Amino acid sequence: MPMPATKRISRIRTTLRVAAVLAFATAPAWAIEPFSAEYQASYMGLQGTGRMNLVAQGGGRWKYSMVIDSKLAQITQSTVFEDRGGQWRPLSSNDASMLLIKKINRTAAYDWNKGVATWSGDVKPDRAGPVKLQTGDMDAMMINLALARDAASGKPLRYRMVEDGRSKQLDYSVAGKEAITVAGKSQQAIKLVRADGDKQTFAWVVQGIPVPVRILQREKGKDALDLRLQRWQ
16 A cells, blocks of 8 residues: 655655765865755655755854655754753754644754753643653764764764654664765765665765765655755855
8 A cells, every 4th residue: 555645755855865865075174064965865756955054143042943845745844952061962842734734843852951842832641741851862963973974083883862752773784885976976975774674875975075965765765865966155
């Protein structure tokens, strides 16, 4: 039986969020700097465009925003996180999207003083939390920031994600290096992969480019989502 459209779009939204956060990959020192980027998305033959930016808010806080436009959806997401001496932790996030004719508005709050994360808005009661926080916990955006950083330094790619009213262990691996074409020029990229049941997600990161050059998601052995970098500044 074909997957319902809203569920498929929800998967697009999650993967795009993951792809967008990998855009934090920067220089070897991993200094976070403001940026803006544009990319093209292909999902089941449908085309979309994305706009991403990272803005400093002062006091070690950053806001990442993303807008995805396609024939099926308009996805607007943002997350605020803080950098505490190289350790990143989420503070809040918002997802205000239109999927077909369905509107979604969800907000997450990470209260590190109380040690819990909670969710409000369009969430099911069993996904509202609270979820107890642990040192090192991150949301999907922060995990992908850490993934890009740790892949370059050879650290283990194992993380605990706290998002959507749950915690989940995520393990990634480096699948070697691979030549990939970026804006007509061949580049050497680090290829990253994560398997989750019948789904696989691949990411190619090129040193010196502040966004992932490509993200590919496969489901049951077939390409489902393909993101390719267009331009950045």
